[in-house]
Amino acid sequence: MTATLIDGKAVAATLRQTIAARTAGLGFRPGLRVVRVGEDPASGVYVRNKDKAAKEVGFDSATIALPASTTEAELLAEVARLNADPAVDGILVQLPLPPQIRADRVIAAVAPEKDVDGFHPLNAGLLASGQPGLTPCTPKGVMHLLKAAGAALPGARAVVLGRSNIVGRPMAQLLLAADCTVTIVHSRTRDLPAECRRAEILVAAVGRPEMVRGDWVAEGATVIDVGINRLADGRLVGDVAFAEVAAHCAAITPVPGGVGPMTIACLLENTLDAALARRG
Numbered sequence: 440m441t442a443t444l445i446d447g448k449a450v451a452a453t454l455r456q457t458i459a460a461r462t463a464g465l466g467f468r469p470g471l472r473v474v475r476v477g478e479d480p481a482s483g484v485y486v487r488n489k490d491k492a493a494k495e496v497g498f499d500s501a502t503i504a505l506p507a508s509t510t511e512a513e514l515l516a517e518v519a520r521l522n523a524d525p526a527v528d529g530i531l532v533q534l535p536l537p538p539q540i541r542a543d544r545v546i547a548a549v550a551p552e553k554d555v556d557g558f559h560p561l562n563a564g565l566l567a568s569g570q571p572g573l574t575p576c577t578p579k580g581v582m583h584l585l586k587a588a589g590a591a592l593p594g595a596r597a598v599v600l601g602r603s604n605i606v607g608r609p610m611a612q613l614l615l616a617a618d619c620t621v622t623i624v625h626s627r628t629r630d631l632p633a634e635c636r637r638a639e640i641l642v643a644a645v646g647r648p649e650m651v652r653g654d655w656v657a658e659g660a661t662v663i664d665v666g667i668n669r670l671a672d673g674r675l676v677g678d679v680a681f682a683e684v685a686a687h688c689a690a691i692t693p694v695p696g697g698v699g700p701m702t703i704a705c706l707l708e709n710t711l712d713a714a715l716a717r718r719g
């Protein structure tokens with residue numbers, strides 16, 4: 440391997456320390472509420488990790504666990520209660536939601552100034568029009584990693600693989616805001632490998648284990664692997680074939696230990712930002 444490893448665990452730890460230090464000087468505790476509906480085991484792990492990380496930096500954090508049978512109206516009522524609670528600065532409704540609840544209705548019901556996931560259409564619109572707002576945590580984390588890796592962004596050709604509202608689209612907007620020349624590629628793109636080979640910065644967020652092969656990546660590129668895929672044998676791999684790609688790119692994130700730890704750190708950063716914006 441010749442590539443530099445981008446250590447997300449270390450960058451996230453530094454960011455969390457900075458947030459803890461800033462929180463200690465505030466004179467109040469930013470309030471975060473994570474709402475979980477049902478028993479999805481993966482969501483359970485994510486929610487516990489978020490709550491623990493929030494408490495560690497000194498936030499007033501709590502998880503609201505609702506039964507799988509919760510109706511959309513009941514969840515909307517809970518969101519309305521949290522919107523109105525002055526002690527609450529950040530609200531996160533863990534996805535996926537059970538089938539009887541429309542996720543888009545719930546996302547749109549969260550007060551935009553408390554929307555620490557950055558999924559509300561108002562925040563998505565602010566990001567798309569280059570205005571300040573709350574930004575989705577995973578792509579925000581990727582920007583921190585690119586900065587930590589010393590990537591030269593202005594004018595760089597960036598390719599984002601994937602166009603979801605959670606990762607791909609906001610990722611492309613953040614790279615555009617950082618003056619990259621951005622291409623978004625997806626399942627209907629002709630000749631994905633050729634598009635990816637043009638990238639000086641390649642961000643993969645497809646959810647397909649090891650899809651990006653060594654010959655898809657240009658010599659000297661910076662590669663960020665957002666994918667988290669559990670294989671049948673229990674191994675956790677990204678969307679990038681790590682060893683093949685690391686042999687000739689300049690810098691790469693590992694899975695695990697790359698983008699994953701940044702997502703939670705950026706949730707904390709968004710909660711602190713939301714608290715400061717609300718309380719002055």
Ligand code: NDP
Pocket residue numbers: 577600601602603604605606607624625626627631644645646647665666667668698699702
């Ligand atoms: P989605 O399934 O919502 O989106 C996947 C995107 O990849 C879609 O735009 C889809 O294209 C595209 N795609 C799928 N298959 C192909 C293919 N064969 N060729 C080209 N494009 C393809 O996933 P998410 O964006 O939510 O997540 C992506 C990955 O990132 C997952 O592995 C997820 O687990 C991981 N993730 C990691 C996080 C972290 O904290 N590290 C946080 C969030 C996600 P189309 O739109 O055309 O269907």
